[in-house]
Amino acid sequence: MANDGSGSDIVRADSSHGADASPGTAVIAADAFENPGLPPHRERVTDLDPKADRRHERVVSLLFYLSIVFSVAAIAAYFAIPIVENDPWSVRLNTLFLGLSIAGALLSIGVGTVHWGKALMDNAERVEMRHQTRGTEETRARSVEIFQEADKESGFSRRSLLRNSLIGALVAAPLPAIFLFRDLAPRDNDPAAMLAHTAWKEGVRLARDPSGTPIRAADVTLGSVFHVIPEGLEESEHYLEEKAKAAVLLMRLKPEDLNVSPGRETWNYDGIVAYSKICTHVGCPVALYEQQTHHLLCPCHQSQFDIKQEAAVIFGPAKRPLPQLPISVDSEGYLVAQSDFHEPVGPSYWERRGDYDV
Ligand code: FES
Numbered sequence: 615m616a617n618d619g620s621g622s623d624i625v626r627a628d629s630s631h632g633a634d635a636s637p638g639t640a641v642i643a644a645d646a647f648e649n650p651g652l653p654p655h656r657e658r659v660t661d662l663d664p665k666a667d668r669r670h671e672r673v674v675s676l677l678f679y680l681s682i683v684f685s686v687a688a689i690a691a692y693f694a695i696p697i698v699e700n701d702p703w704s705v706r707l708n709t710l711f712l713g714l715s716i717a718g719a720l721l722s723i724g725v726g727t728v729h730w731g732k733a734l735m736d737n738a739e740r741v742e743m744r745h746q747t748r749g750t751e752e753t754r755a756r757s758v759e760i761f762q763e764a765d766k767e768s769g770f771s772r773r774s775l776l777r778n779s780l781i782g783a784l785v786a787a788p789l790p791a792i793f794l795f796r797d798l799a800p801r802d803n804d805p806a807a808m809l810a811h812t813a814w815k816e817g818v819r820l821a822r823d824p825s826g827t828p829i830r831a832a833d834v835t836l837g838s839v840f841h842v843i844p845e846g847l848e849e850s851e852h853y854l855e856e857k858a859k860a861a862v863l864l865m866r867l868k869p870e871d872l873n874v875s876p877g878r879e880t881w882n883y884d885g886i887v888a889y890s891k892i893c894t895h896v897g898c899p900v901a902l903y904e905q906q907t908h909h910l911l912c913p914c915h916q917s918q919f920d921i922k923q924e925a926a927v928i929f930g931p932a933k934r935p936l937p938q939l940p941i942s943v944d945s946e947g948y949l950v951a952q953s954d955f956h957e958p959v960g961p962s963y964w965e966r967r968g969d970y971d972v
Pocket residue numbers: 893894895896897898912913914915916917930931932
């Protein structure tokens with residue numbers, strides 16, 4: 615046993631001490647294995663044969679050109695396979711061909727770059743001693759040298775065919791995104807105004823989703839819940855967009871269980887209340903109703919809304935209550951909307967105003 619001067623004991627792990635070393639004692643193995651070093655350097659076929667070098671260079675540039683073709687194909691697919699309203703097949707085909715083309719473009723750049731590195735760049739192994747990283751003048755000068763060396767070794771400046779085809783592929787690859795981002799907002803209408811209104815208006819009957827059959831007040835028993843859309847919505851030109859805003863949940867509670875704020879006394883019909891189904895957090899459908907507690911649960915991030923308290927948020931990340939749809943019954947006993955919602959449905963957005971008018 616030895617002392618290293620710092621007070622801690624060092625034990626040589628020979629046959630007499632190794633097994634008895636007490637916990638906390640440093641152990642230095644007496645027979646530490648030798649550094650095996652690097653395997654001998656092997657020349658590649660491209661190092662030995664200039665023809666092979668040219669051949670691999672052509673393969674790499676071919677991959678970069680292939681990437682350009684895929685990028686152009688993505689743009690062509692965008693125009694050739696337009697998304698047709700209410701046609702799921704057009705969405706599937708558009709997504710499939712766009713996805714395949716963009717994947718092909720990125721994959722070709724990736725494979726070409728890896729092949730360039732493996733077959734053509736200098737592959738000599740080097741040992742770099744560790745040192746402190748500081749931004750001194752010497753370090754900076756050395757960095758410039760390293761860049762120049764890398765340029766020389768990779769042939770980036772010298773191999774103009776490779777360089778130009780790679781630059782072309784990298785420039786072409788993001789082009790499909792320009793056309794895809796264009797579709798994120800409607801071209802002709804103000805998106806904020808479109809979000810402010812739904813298909814509900816005075817006299818529109820509440821209908822079952824998805825059958826579209828209207829609902830009588832007498833059908834809504836205590837504790838039941840209905841998924842509701844405006845009657846006739848399926849004839850709308852933009853069915854899916856309208857449904858995404860107008861979806862409603864309908865429930866019946868005992869009238870005395872409802873805490874109604876001033877101005878909303880006539881918004882329910884004998885304890886039947888209708889609330890937007892679109893979560894005010896980020897817009898998932900709030901579809902889980904707890905019959906006993908009258909809580910609505912959003913499955914996405916667990917926001918909970920209390921129907922007894924006008925759908926106030928009682929848990930989770932949502933910040934606003936679910937908007938209430940004012941309802942009544944028509945002369946035939948069917949539930950109808952009194953108006954549109956009195957505030958925009960769904961998550962908050964930049965242009966959301968407090969002075970929303972129906
Ligand atoms: S979308 Fe409902 S809690 Fe997040």
